Amino acid sequence: NLQDQEMKIVIVGHVDHGKSTIIGRLMADTDSLPQGKLEQVRETCRRNSKPFEYAFLLDALKEEQAQGITIDVARMFFKTKQRNYIILDAPGHVEFLKNMVTGAAQAEAALLVIDAKEGIQINSLRHGNLLSMLGVKQVAILINKMDLVDYEEEIFKQIVDSYRIFLEKIGIEPIYYIPVSGRFGDNIASSSGNMCWYSGPTVLEALDQLKPKKQPIHAALRMPVQDVYKFTGHGDQRRIIAGTIESGILRVGDELIFYPSGREGRVHSIEHFPTTELTEVQAGYATGFTLEEQAYVSRGELVTKKGETSPKVVLSFRANLFWLGKNPMIPGKTYFLKLGTAKRRIKLEGIIRVMDASTLDPNYHPERIEINNAAECILKCDKPIAIDSNYEMSLNSRFVIVDEYEIAGGGIIQEAINERQLYW
Ligand code: GDP
Numbered sequence: 028n029l030q031d032q033e034m035k036i037v038i039v040g041h042v043d044h045g046k047s048t049i050i051g052r053l054m055a056d057t058d059s060l061p062q063g064k065l066e067q068v069r070e071t072c073r074r075n076s077k078p079f080e081y082a083f084l085l086d087a088l089k090e091e092q093a094q095g096i097t098i099d100v101a102r103m104f105f106k107t108k109q110r111n112y113i114i115l116d117a118p119g120h121v122e123f124l125k126n127m128v129t130g131a132a133q134a135e136a137a138l139l140v141i142d143a144k145e146g147i148q149i150n151s152l153r154h155g156n157l158l159s160m161l162g163v164k165q166v167a168i169l170i171n172k173m174d175l176v177d178y179e180e181e182i183f184k185q186i187v188d189s190y191r192i193f194l195e196k197i198g199i200e201p202i203y204y205i206p207v208s209g210r211f212g213d214n215i216a217s218s219s220g221n222m223c224w225y226s227g228p229t230v231l232e233a234l235d236q237l238k239p240k241k242q243p244i245h246a247a248l249r250m251p252v253q254d255v256y257k258f259t260g261h262g263d264q265r266r267i268i269a270g271t272i273e274s275g276i277l278r279v280g281d282e283l284i285f286y287p288s289g290r291e292g293r294v295h296s297i298e299h300f301p302t303t304e305l306t307e308v309q310a311g312y313a314t315g316f317t318l319e320e321q322a323y324v325s326r327g328e329l330v331t332k333k334g335e336t337s338p339k340v341v342l343s344f345r346a347n348l349f350w351l352g353k354n355p356m357i358p359g360k361t362y363f364l365k366l367g368t369a370k371r372r373i374k375l376e377g378i379i380r381v382m383d384a385s386t387l388d389p390n391y392h393p394e395r396i397e398i399n400n401a402a403e404c405i406l407k408c409d410k411p412i413a414i415d416s417n418y419e420m421s422l423n424s425r426f427v428i429v430d431e432y433e434i435a436g437g438g439i440i441q442e443a444i445n446e447r448q449l450y451w
Contacts, residue, residue, distance in 0.1 A: 139166060371410060
């Protein structure tokens with residue numbers, strides 16, 4: 028099922044290093060363009076007596092998208108035998124960072140493009156920082172325009188060696204370094220006869236080898252408790268625990284653990300309006316269930332299953348967040364955090380670094396998080412909270428921060444801190 032096999036990727040790099048050309052190539056060489064598009068763009072170039080460029084394909088698609096003609100077809104997308112790829116568009120860094128950090132769009136992998144002739148630019152460094160801030164772990168570095176340097180192995184190696192040192196410093200371990208030419212298609216969809224010294228994968232092969240994100244239904248059960256309803260049925264008082272299943276499957280007979288309380292219970296019945304005969308419900312559905320023995324559970328707890336990966340119950344965690352607040356986020360002040368149905372008072376305990384979303388310039392250990400800054404920071408709650416970190420379970424790792432009744436930030440939990448803060 029290709030729908031299950033969908034991977035979102037992002038392509039970053041200094042302007043003119045060849046991102047659009049590579050995207051155009053990927054789409055054209057995998058037959059993923061709308062029918063007639065390639066010919067149409069070639070024809071337009073001929074009429075205007077300018078040489079055809081793969082980058083023009085993208086311009087043409089985006090133009091249609093802007094005019095609202097064929098929004099679906101114009102989506103930047105390509106397919107291989109393995110799966111579908113969706114290329115997340117980055118209209119501007121501010122929008123892009125905001126979308127990524129708040130989860131409106133989350134890339135599972137990234138291609139970072141460097142021009143072989145121009146070499147590493149300050150933006151190549153900034154984009155490396157961007158990927159590390161976003162927590163994108165699967166990265167392939169494409170050394171593009173190899174045709175302009177006579178497909179020389181030495182030049183490829185020099186760039187790779189110095190870029191590798193930089194990436195190590197910021198904690199990114201690229202999976203592949205690939206020498207390519209977007210213009211001529213070398214090592215994009217098929218291996219290049221011009222670089223026999225290179226024995227690694229093409230860009231497409233590299234992408235197809237990446238690990239896709241776990242589908243929510245295949246992950247551990249997570250259901251934030253929305254509400255608990257009391258009713259009288261079968262002669263006794265019962266409670267229906269209601270909420271939306273974010274991941275996993277809930278079945279009658281399942282042994283559950285509620286976090287952060289640690290209370291336990293076994294599912295007696297699933298009360299799924301209008302059918303009450305269900306024996307299981309899966310991720311994506313709002314539902315309710317009763318327990319065999321009543322347990323006191325309230326809104327804000329997280330329903331999980333015994334024997335599956337459990338969440339961590341902590342006070343503090345490291346997170347990447349994007350700040351939208353009119354006032355800067357500062358240590359010492361109390362904010363509200365919402366994660367699923369849980370709500371806590373929180374404080375900013377420390378700022379590891381921030382990144383100005385428009386310049387991508389990093390700043391280490393600043394005193395505050397300004398509007399439109401992405402930040403890696405430590406947050407501390409007033410009471411224990413059940414969290415999952417980004418890579419384990421993405422849905423229960425996204426939070427929103429409220430300041431003065433307004434949403435002022437959003438982010439992704441990266442890592443639990445202080446696991447010994449369990450309190451039951
Ligand atoms: P972007 O700004 O990163 O999207 O870069 P473009 O894809 O628009 O490419 C910038 C320029 O570099 C265009 O004129 C492309 O034709 C050219 N270019 C891109 N890839 C290659 C390549 O592999 N070889 C050569 N010679 N030129 C390229």
